[in-house]
Amino acid sequence: MRRRTPLAVAVAVGACLTLAGCSADDGxxxxxxxxxxxxxxxxxxxxxxxxxxxxxxADKLTSVTSDIADDVTIHESRNQRMRQVTSFDIPADGTLALERGGSHIMFMALKQRPKQGDTVAVELHFEKSDPITVEVPVKETAYRPQKH
Structure with a gap:
């Protein structure tokens, strides 16, 4: 009986790990x-x-690319200072907000200057997830979205 107990425990633990680790909903x-x-x-x-x-x-936004500029970086603003960062955390069941006065994307040395009404394609790159392409609308210079 002693020989079966370790085997039974190993099988039970393996089954639990399999169920916990293989769910498609974990990412x-x-x-x-x-x-x-x-x-x-x-x-x-x-x-x-x-x-x-x-x-x-959780995941991380690690970079952004766009045809509009070769130099696209991500920045955070804290204490009235802006600095480039290597990534932004995106918590599990949470949100990353890039907004005026805070964290944002910077496009340096634009190849062309988009006008209000245009869209700019950007590709967001993540640590774990596949890239996401977003068509970003160009708004008036002073645009501030309504907060919900």
């Missing part, structure tokens, strides 16, 4: 909303959007 589930770019007034532009993660696993 990040990302959606993007509220994207906009104020019409740029020089050769730089900023982009703003919200990434919602309805999944059970």
């Amino acid at each position: 990040p589930e990302l959606t993007v909303s509220g994207a906009f770019m104020p019409q740029p007034v020089d050769d730089m532009a900023a982009g703003f959007l919200t990434v919602e993660n309805s999944g059970a696993t």
Whole structure:
């Protein structure tokens, strides 16, 4: 009987790990909303959007690319200072908000200056999730979305 007990425990633990670890619902589930770019007034532009993660696993926004500029970076603003960062956390069952006065996307040395009414394609790159392409509408320079 002693020989069967360790085997039974091993099988039970393995089954529990399999059930807990193989669910498709365990990963990040990302959606993007509220994207906009104020019409740029020089050769730089900023982009703003919200990434919602309805999944059970956190992720990170690690970079952004776009045909509009070769140099696209992500920045945070704290204590009236802006600095480039390597990633932004997207918590499990949480939100990453890139908004005016806070964290944002910077497009440096624009190849062309988009006008209000245009859209700019950007690709968001993540640590765990596949890239997401977003068509970002260009709004008036002073645009501020309504908060819900």
